[in-house]
Amino acid sequence: MEFRRVVVTGLGTINPIGNSVAEYWENLKNGVSGSEMITHFDASKFKTQFACEVKNFEPNDHFDRKEVRKLDLYAQYALVAAKQAVEDSKLDLEAEDLTKAGVIWGSGIGGIKTFLDEVTGYANGDGTPRFSPFFIPKMISDIAAGHISMKYGFQGINYGTVSACASSSHAMIDAMNYIRMGKANIFITGGSEASINEAGVGGFNSMQAMSTNNAEYKTASRPFCNTRDGFVMGEGGGCLILEEYEHAKKRGAKIYAEIVGGGMSGDAYHLTATHPEGRGAINAMKMALEDANLKPEDIDYVNVHGTSTPVGDIPETKALQAVFGEHAYELNISATKSMTGHLLGAAGSVEAIACILALNNQLVPPTINFTVADPNIDERLNLTFHKAQKREIRAALSNTFGFGGHNASVIFKSFIE
Amino acid sequence: MSDIASRVKAIIVDKLGVDETEVTLEASFTNDLGADSLDTVELIMEFEKEFNIAIPDDQAENIGTVGDAISYIGENAK
Numbered sequence: 096m097e098f099r100r101v102v103v104t105g106l107g108t109i110n111p112i113g114n115s116v117a118e119y120w121e122n123l124k125n126g127v128s129g130s131e132m133i134t135h136f137d138a139s140k141f142k143t144q145f146a147c148e149v150k151n152f153e154p155n156d157h158f159d160r161k162e163v164r165k166l167d168l169y170a171q172y173a174l175v176a177a178k179q180a181v182e183d184s185k186l187d188l189e190a191e192d193l194t195k196a197g198v199i200w201g202s203g204i205g206g207i208k209t210f211l212d213e214v215t216g217y218a219n220g221d222g223t224p225r226f227s228p229f230f231i232p233k234m235i236s237d238i239a240a241g242h243i244s245m246k247y248g249f250q251g252i253n254y255g256t257v258s259a260c261a262s263s264s265h266a267m268i269d270a271m272n273y274i275r276m277g278k279a280n281i282f283i284t285g286g287s288e289a290s291i292n293e294a295g296v297g298g299f300n301s302m303q304a305m306s307t308n309n310a311e312y313k314t315a316s317r318p319f320c321n322t323r324d325g326f327v328m329g330e331g332g333g334c335l336i337l338e339e340y341e342h343a344k345k346r347g348a349k350i351y352a353e354i355v356g357g358g359m360s361g362d363a364y365h366l367t368a369t370h371p372e373g374r375g376a377i378n379a380m381k382m383a384l385e386d387a388n389l390k391p392e393d394i395d396y397v398n399v400h401g402t403s404t405p406v407g408d409i410p411e412t413k414a415l416q417a418v419f420g421e422h423a424y425e426l427n428i429s430a431t432k433s434m435t436g437h438l439l440g441a442a443g444s445v446e447a448i449a450c451i452l453a454l455n456n457q458l459v460p461p462t463i464n465f466t467v468a469d470p471n472i473d474e475r476l477n478l479t480f481h482k483a484q485k486r487e488i489r490a491a492l493s494n495t496f497g498f499g500g501h502n503a504s505v506i507f508k509s510f511i512e
Numbered sequence: 513m514s515d516i517a518s519r520v521k522a523i524i525v526d527k528l529g530v531d532e533t534e535v536t537l538e539a540s541f542t543n544d545l546g547a548d549s550l551d552t553v554e555l556i557m558e559f560e561k562e563f564n565i566a567i568p569d570d571q572a573e574n575i576g577t578v579g580d581a582i583s584y585i586g587e588n589a590k
Contacts (some may be wrong), residue, residue, distance in 0.1 A: 161529030161546075225561065228553040 098275040102510060104348040105186070105449055107179025108283075109172055110445050111147035111329050112367030113436050116178065119445075120452045122434065124483045125298035125462040128313050129435055130327050135291050137191055142300045145312035146291045147329035147436025165229050166242070167206030168289035172332035172441070173239035174246065177283050181247060182346065186281065188247060195425045197251035197279045198240045199270045201262030201286030203440030203497065204295070205236025205255075236440075246428030252278045257440075259497025260400070262286050262331065264443030264505050270337050280339045285444035296328065302367060304404060316437075317464035318401035318430035319408050319478050326402040329436030333444030335451075350450045351509045355490070356387025367408050369496055373414030376400075376494065379502035380418045387506045389490060391419045394426065394506070396459050398446045398490040401430030401486030402437050409471045411494065416473065425460040426458030427486060429479035434463055443495040447505060450491035452508050459484045514590065516563070524556045527551065537579035546555045550551060557582075563589045 106116045111129030113119025120383025122129075129147035135330075136145040149172070154163045157175055166174070171319055181188075213230045232238055237246040237255030252273055270282035299305045306325035308315040316327040343350055360382065360506050363374035369376070384391060399411055408430075416423045431449045438445055465480045477484075490508040521535045528545050541547040541555065556572045559565070561587050567575070575581050 159526075159529055163521070164527075225557060228550040232550070 096276070099277060100269045100275045100340035100353050102340050102343050103335050103351040103354060103507070104338045104343050105180040105184025106351060106448050106451065107176040107183060108332065109149055109175045109335040109446055110153065110331035110333065110438060111149055114149070114151065116183070116448065116452070119448065120456070123431060123449055124456070124458055126461045126463040126473055126482065127434055128314050128316070128463060129329065130316060131136065132312060133296070135230050135254065136293055138296065141296055142307045143296055143305045144309045146296070147316070147326065147327055148291055149331045153268055154208070154334055157164035165211045165233060167233045168200055169206055170233070170239045172289055173200060173286040174330035174469045175243055176285060176287060177243045177246070180336050181282065184336040187334070187346070193248050194250045195279050196249040196281040197270065197273065198243045198249050198253050199256060199266040200240040200243060200441065201256040201258070201264070201440050202236040202239060202283065203259045203262045204288065204290050205238070205259065206234035208292045209233040211285050211292060212289045216360040226244040232486060239287060247283065249283065258501035258503070260437065260439050260442050260499035260501055261495040261501045261503040262443065263302065263408065263441035263449050264447070264493065264495040265501070267335060267337070267443065267447060267505055268355065268359060269505060271357060271504055273336045273355050273387045274337060274339050280342045283334060285332065285334035287460035288439040288441040289330045290439060291328055291441070293307070299328065304367065306403065316403045316432050316433045317466070318399070318462055319472055320465045321467040321469040323403045323405060323408065325404050326432065327436040329432070329438040331438055331445065332441050333448050335444065337446060338431050347447065348512045352370055352454050353510045354505065356383045356506040357510045358382030358384070358386060358478065358504040360502045362502065366501055367498045369410045371410055373410035373417065374450035375502040376411055376496060377413035377417050379504040380414065380492065380494065383492060383504035383506050389506065393421050394419070394490050394492050395488040396430045396450065396453055397426055397431050397484065398450050398491065398493045399428055400496045401462070402432055403430070407496070409469070412472050412476060414474070424475050424477070427432050427477050427479050429459055430462045431460050433456055443503065443505070444492065445508065446493045446495070450493050450507050453509060454488050455490055457488055459486060459488065514586070515580060516585050518569065519562055520585065522580050524555065527555055527558060530583060535578055537577070537582070539578050540576055542576070544582065565589055
């Protein structure tokens with residue numbers, strides 16, 4: 096079966112360092128940290144009191160009052176990112192066969208704030224169940240895909256992907272594959288997450304997964320640094336319009352990049368820890384290269400999962416060396432979570448956008464906040480510390496790994512006809 | 513306007529995001545005020561909470577307009 100080619104024709108994001116793609120790139124290339132003390136709730140009793148929150152977001156600027164009440168924040172971020180991407184793509188929805196237009200959207204948790212509020216309300220009551228009829232449809236992690244489809248009339252393939260911090264990468268890979276196979280011509284895909292609340296922060300704190308470096312909150316997300324002590328939670332959404340190449344060409348669409356391969360694997364190892372030798376990561380990256388019909392030497396930039404946890408960053412560098420061999424030293428590698436924090440299920444989508452913008456600008460966004468080398472990480476690797484680096488980038492690979500051992504790698508290439 | 517009527521209307525304005533002038537006694541939740549089936553369930557639940565009453569499902573089905581709600585609550589509120 097001859098696969099059809101798939102290109103990216105629209106981008107949108109709302110995240111801790113940008114409420115638009117342009118603002119995101121400006122801050123990415125300049126190494127701006129999105130971390131601040133938490134404002135979403137009173138975190139004074141929590142071990143972690145800072146996070147990378149979305150800034151200056153007022154739901155009523157985007158939705159009417161009735162809509163807001165029916166949308167968990169994660170779904171609001173989804174709709175905001177999708178709107179930007181659809182507008183950016185300049186798709187003429189009137190002219191499209193909307194049964195061949197789909198939505199696949201990732202979220203690791205979905206509406207955790209809605210769950211928290213509804214269950215709290217019940218627990219504080221007299222035992223009479225007074226759950227809102229919107230409780231379930233606000234909370235479930237597939238509802239963002241549903242909302243987006245209703246907004247744009249997309250009647251093709253529609254569902255959500257759930258694989259913790261790899262959720263939106265799985266979404267993009269699925270969307271790419273359906274277009275390749277001819278099951279759809281267009282997808283709105285990506286992911287969103289909004290878990291900076293008591294349950295999200297408290298839950299991840301108990302797992303000892305998050306940084307508790309409140310004193311140095313601005314620089315606490317420090318992947319590969321020997322003083323790293325956990326990830327910094329982020330939130331927001333990222334959206335990509337994927338489109339079949341001939342379809343995009345015919346309508347004269349702007350093509351950002353080609354999505355050429357996806358790899359997926361399971362660690363089959365531990366609930367939350369990555370395999371110490373990065374076996375799942377290796378398999379995912381190898382599968383992505385094979386899927387893209389590329390050699391390791393064809394990749395110039397890797398946007399790593401690199402969350403800044405003591406146990407996660409080392410196996411990923413080992414995996415990179417296992418996959419890329421000597422070429423690992425020719426790569427530019429960067430962890431943009433040092434700036435955005437970890438957007439959990441939305442990480443794959445916002446980091447895919449980082450890869451695409453890196454390709455378009457031939458500039459590698461940096462890994463910030465690094466001060467002390469980790470003896471377990473090969474110092475010959477170019478981890479793009481401190482400042483963005485100008486270089487030729489032909490293809491970029493993005494890694495995401497989720498609790499449960501879900502790994503996904505996606506490859507984007509500069510578009511060449 | 514009675515106290516019950518004004519409280520009922522305030523709930524409808526809040527939950528359905530409609531203008532107060534639209535909330536006439538004859539206005540149907542679904543046909544005139546843009547409510548879907550879930551909105552209607554939520555309205556009934558809000559009336560129950562506000563007036564501390566229980567509205568059985570078979571009775572709730574008969575509450576289709578603003579006026580229906582006001583008269584049902586007037587007859588059943590303690």
